Amino acid sequence: MEDPVSRIxxxxxxxxxEGIEDNRPDGWETESPCTSSRVDExxxxxPDAQDNRPDGGETETPTTSAGASEKVQMDGDDVxxxxxxxxxxxxxxxxxxxxGKKCGxxxxxxxxxxxxxxxxxxxxxxxxxxxxxxxRILNVANPRPTGKTECKAxxxxxxxxxxxxxxxxxxxxxxxxxxxxxxxxxRCNREVSETxxxxxxxxxxxxxxxxxxxxxxxxxxxxxxxxxFLEKDCRNYIxxxxxxxxGAGGAxxxxxxxxxxQYKNPGFFALMDLDDDGRLKNVFWADxxxxxxxxxxxxxxxxxxxxxxxxYGMPFxxxxxxxxxxxxxxxxxxxxxxEDTETFVWLFRTWLQCMDGIAPKAIxxxxxxxxxNAISIVFPESxxxxxxxxxxxxxxxxxxxxxxYKSGLKTTLMKCVYDTQTREEFENCWDRFITTYxxxxxxxxxxxxxxxxxxxxxxxxxxxxxxxxxxxxxESMNAFFDGYVHAKTNLKEFVDQYDNAxxxxxxxxxxADFHSFNVTIPCISRSPxxxxxxxxxxxxxxxxxxxxxxxxxxxxPVLLKVDGTVKTFVVEDEVCLEEFTKLVTHSVQFSxxxxxxxxxxxxxxxxxxxxxRHIFVVFKCNGVKSLPDRYILDxxxxxxxxxxxxxxxxxxxxxxxxxxxxxxSLLNICYKMITHAAGSREHTLDATNKLHAMIDLxxxxxxxxxxxxxxxxxxxxxxxxxxxxxxxxxxxxxxPPSLRRASRMERDLRKVKEKTKRAQGKGKRKQTELExxxxxxxxxxxxxxxLMQSQESVRES
Numbered sequence: 107m108e109d110p111v112s113r114i115x116x117x118x119x120x121x122x123x124e125g126i127e128d129n130r131p132d133g134w135e136t137e138s139p140c141t142s143s144r145v146d147e148x149x150x151x152x153p154d155a156q157d158n159r160p161d162g163g164e165t166e167t168p169t170t171s172a173g174a175s176e177k178v179q180m181d182g183d184d185v186x187x188x189x190x191x192x193x194x195x196x197x198x199x200x201x202x203x204x205x206g207k208k209c210g211x212x213x214x215x216x217x218x219x220x221x222x223x224x225x226x227x228x229x230x231x232x233x234x235x236x237x238x239x240x241x242r243i244l245n246v247a248n249p250r251p252t253g254k255t256e257c258k259a260x261x262x263x264x265x266x267x268x269x270x271x272x273x274x275x276x277x278x279x280x281x282x283x284x285x286x287x288x289x290x291x292x293r294c295n296r297e298v299s300e301t302x303x304x305x306x307x308x309x310x311x312x313x314x315x316x317x318x319x320x321x322x323x324x325x326x327x328x329x330x331x332x333x334x335f336l337e338k339d340c341r342n343y344i345x346x347x348x349x350x351x352x353g354a355g356g357a358x359x360x361x362x363x364x365x366x367x368q369y370k371n372p373g374f375f376a377l378m379d380l381d382d383d384g385r386l387k388n389v390f391w392a393d394x395x396x397x398x399x400x401x402x403x404x405x406x407x408x409x410x411x412x413x414x415x416x417x418y419g420m421p422f423x424x425x426x427x428x429x430x431x432x433x434x435x436x437x438x439x440x441x442x443x444x445e446d447t448e449t450f451v452w453l454f455r456t457w458l459q460c461m462d463g464i465a466p467k468a469i470x471x472x473x474x475x476x477x478x479n480a481i482s483i484v485f486p487e488s489x490x491x492x493x494x495x496x497x498x499x500x501x502x503x504x505x506x507x508x509x510x511y512k513s514g515l516k517t518t519l520m521k522c523v524y525d526t527q528t529r530e531e532f533e534n535c536w537d538r539f540i541t542t543y544x545x546x547x548x549x550x551x552x553x554x555x556x557x558x559x560x561x562x563x564x565x566x567x568x569x570x571x572x573x574x575x576x577x578x579x580x581e582s583m584n585a586f587f588d589g590y591v592h593a594k595t596n597l598k599e600f601v602d603q604y605d606n607a608x609x610x611x612x613x614x615x616x617x618a619d620f621h622s623f624n625v626t627i628p629c630i631s632r633s634p635x636x637x638x639x640x641x642x643x644x645x646x647x648x649x650x651x652x653x654x655x656x657x658x659x660x661x662x663p664v665l666l667k668v669d670g671t672v673k674t675f676v677v678e679d680e681v682c683l684e685e686f687t688k689l690v691t692h693s694v695q696f697s698x699x700x701x702x703x704x705x706x707x708x709x710x711x712x713x714x715x716x717x718x719r720h721i722f723v724v725f726k727c728n729g730v731k732s733l734p735d736r737y738i739l740d741x742x743x744x745x746x747x748x749x750x751x752x753x754x755x756x757x758x759x760x761x762x763x764x765x766x767x768x769x770x771s772l773l774n775i776c777y778k779m780i781t782h783a784a785g786s787r788e789h790t791l792d793a794t795n796k797l798h799a800m801i802d803l804x805x806x807x808x809x810x811x812x813x814x815x816x817x818x819x820x821x822x823x824x825x826x827x828x829x830x831x832x833x834x835x836x837x838x839x840x841x842p843p844s845l846r847r848a849s850r851m852e853r854d855l856r857k858v859k860e861k862t863k864r865a866q867g868k869g870k871r872k873q874t875e876l877e878x879x880x881x882x883x884x885x886x887x888x889x890x891x892x893l894m895q896s897q898e899s900v901r902e903s
Contacts, residue, residue: 184205184208185205185278186201186202186205186261186273186276186278187273187276188273188274188275188276189272189273190272190273191266191270191271191272191273192263192270192271192272193270194269194270194271195226195229195271197271198229198231198263198271199213199215199231202231202261203294203295206233206289206292206294207286207289207290207292207295208286208289209284209286210284210285210286210287210288210289211233211234211235211257211259211280211284211289211292212233212234212235212289212292212293212294212295213231213232213233213234213292213294214231214232214233214234214236214294215229215230215231215232216230216231216232216236216237216260217229217230218230221265225265226265227264227265228262228263228264228265229262229263229264229271230260230261230262230263231260231261231263232257232259232260232261233257233259233260233280234253234292234293234294235253235254235255235257235280235282236254236255236256236257236258236259236260237254237256238254238256239252239254240252240254255281255282256281257280257281257282258277258279258281259277259278259279259280260275260277261273261275261276261277262274262275262276290331290333290334291336295334296334296335296336296339297334297335298335298339298340298343299334302323302335302340303343303347304769305319305323306319306340306343306344306347307344307347310344310347312606313603313606316337316340316341316344317337319340320337320340323340359597360378360386360389360597360601361378363601364376364378364391367391367393371393371394372394373393373394373397373398373753374391374392374393374394375390375391375392375397375438375460376389376390376391376392377389377390377391377456377459377460379452386443386597387442387443387449388440388441388442388443388449388452388453389440389441389597390438390439390440390453390456390457390460391438391439391440391601392437392438392439392457392460393608394753395608395612395750395753396435396436396437396438396608397438397460397461398749398750398753399427399429399435399437399748399750400427400437400438400461400464401464401749401750402429402430402741402748402750403427403428403429403430403435403437403572403741404427404437404461404464404466405466405467405468405570405572405741406427406428406466406467406468406469406470406570406571406572406574407425407426407427407437407466407468407469407470408425408426408427408469408470408471408574409423409424409425409426409469409470409471409477410423410424410426410471410472411423411442411445411474411477412472420441420442420443420597421441421442421445422439422440422441422600423439423440423441423442423453424436424438424439424440425437425438425439425457427572428572428573428574429615430644430647430741430742430743430744430748431615431618431619431622431644431645431646431647432573432644432646432647432650433611433614433615433618433646434611435611435615436604436607436608436611437461438457438460438461439604440453440456440457441597441600445474445476445477446476447476447479447480447483449476450476450477450479450480450481451480451483451484453480454480454481454483454484454485455484458484458485465484465485465487465488466485466488467488467489467569467570468488468489468490468491468569468570468571469481469485469488469489469490469491470491470492470493470571470574470575471490471491471492471493472492472493472496473492473493473496473497473557473560473561478490478560489566489569490560491560491561491566491569491571491575492557492560492561493561493575494523494561494563494575495575497554497561498520498523500550501516501519502854504548504550504551505519505548505550505551508543508545510543514543515543518538518539518542518543519539521535522535522536522539523562523563524563525690526562526563526564527564527567527692527707527708527709528564528707529564529565531564532558532562532564532565536555536558563575566713567709567712567713568709568712569712569713570712570713570714570715571713571714572714572715572741573713573714573715573716618644618645618646619644619744619751621645622644622645622646622744623744625645626640627640627645627648627649627652629652630652630655630656631655633655634731634732634733635655635722635725635730635731635732635733636651636652636655638733638738639651639652639733639738642738642743642744642745643738643742643743643744644742644743644744647716647742650714650716651716651717654710654716654717654718654719654722655719655722657679657719658719658722658723658726660679660680661677661678661679661719661720661723662677662678662723663675663676663677663694663720663723663724663727664676664677664678666693671697671698671699672695672696672697672698673695673696673697673698673728674693674694674695674696675693675694675695675696675724675727676691676692676693676694677691677692677693677694677706677720677723677724678690678691678692679691679692679719679720692706692707692708692720693706693707694706694707694720694721694724696724696728698728702725702730702732702733702734702736702737703734703736704721704724704725705721706718706720706721708720711737715739715741715742717737779793780793
């Protein structure tokens, strides 16, 4: 296995040097004349020297004085001399590059001539700082840095009759300073080996940033000075590799990707919406597994378009559901050009077509007028809910200017939202709130009241929401893309990252399935009801049931009235909310005739599909030992075989090298060998010698087509009769992000976060020997969102 810090390969030097005169600005390295075999660094101490280097003229410490020109001196046969002969052009170039590296100057091919047979018969190798500077920049006030000093150091060689190369003339005099210790920065001495390229390719496809990949290479090599390349060389390679495997990366590449995926997966669905000029407007796609999963988990869906991460500014619009473990799953995604009713109608109809015309029973979105209109057109029977968090986060901005905001107005509003259990209670509480604080003319509150059925929990308790009340599921899905895509990401790269997100979600589901079948959560009681849930539910959902059962001991139901066969119980529940506790009263109706039929005012079972503790304690009081089947939802069961789990989606693998499987196999074998050999010095030396022998053997018999994949690793795709043009850059709603005015809540949150960070910093300094560290907040969860969600969970439980 080749070491990441590989030795210079002479077989690839010809194409790099031949016929190329280096006129780029990074050939300017500080150089000083070499005066001994130790190649000590020194600097010409010329009073008339004019520093042309862009780094401000930083040089090594002067040790000698020199004239305007210096001759490089080395011991023995290291110095090039006239009449020296080399077996091949590659040997000549390798020798002169190594000579320049020791002395501290770069090498370029200044001139070459070919014979009738097409081979090089004459070549001139020169110092990289030779030639005149060419300033092609129009702005003369800001010229481009140059390293050219018209240095005359060079060697001329011609091909002899026996095929060897002989030096005809040699000039070893440089008119600039030399710096042997910095020779590795010259372009001719920088090369990214095949091993490193494979590591970079793998990390890039895994979404690892370049600075992290390069940092790992630096650590593995033992320092920057041990790497024969720079970070920008790695970046250049990855940019080239991405271009080769993605093509232009615009709408054309996206169309080819969809054609490939439809060829591999008959169930893959994709639709592109074009304008009259053939330019991409909107696109939607869904893989076969997501389409099959929708049959089981398509009852509740969240939809969000707040994520803008591609060079065209097209909002990313994922459809997200919840599986039987309570995990987020992708049910299709789109990229849209605008956020108007017409666009949303196209997207929703396309999604409905993809899902065989089956509309979701409930859908959660933010408070967007165009989105609401489109849902009423395409999904008239679906229950639509606004994201509660998006609404309540506007409260400080809309009501913060009132004098009574902090003296009761905000608290009263929150009580109206969270502490009302029926519609009548909300109506009465809202009227008192408006009258008490004289808010009859507030336009924002008027609009909220008009649309109260879309966001007030009391109006939504009779609908199943699978535990979702906000678009946080969609936004947490968006968080998967953070750090991997950016404002200049092309469409194909974005879809590739969507594939990665999909594969990650599938893997998470497989892990949860494994644990549900192979790991058992112990029961906390002897209740047969808990035992049945343990046998049937997934671990994630059984824990939610167990949390309700654990609170039964705190409850003491009181029989309020008996109406025939129906008993009504009052259950007082003390709920802890962040920094305070409050007493909440719930009513539970229990039917003696229909054994086990109970309904609680908290609506937890109706909204989340989890039986609440208030029903459990009423069951206990009435001696119910066997759980009715109506309280076991197939949606949360682990013993049901779901068809979508058998579907294997073939992801796009066009970017993978043809020899990647063989490479991975050999790499695994080498890892095993290294594990056994590294424990003994004798075995290490033996393995090293054998590996070098194998490298020499295989490199000598290398197939010329082995490296073809570097430049021809794009497979042909099915063509299309119509060319698709890339979309225009989209401008989103509202102000540009850089000019957006922060709301009052956001400003307050920043202050709170700063105080929290300072407090944590002080705590860490004091906590020198403390081993227990508080658990971190969930990724992506904002403080005000956690508060609102916990308040709503109180009402639902």
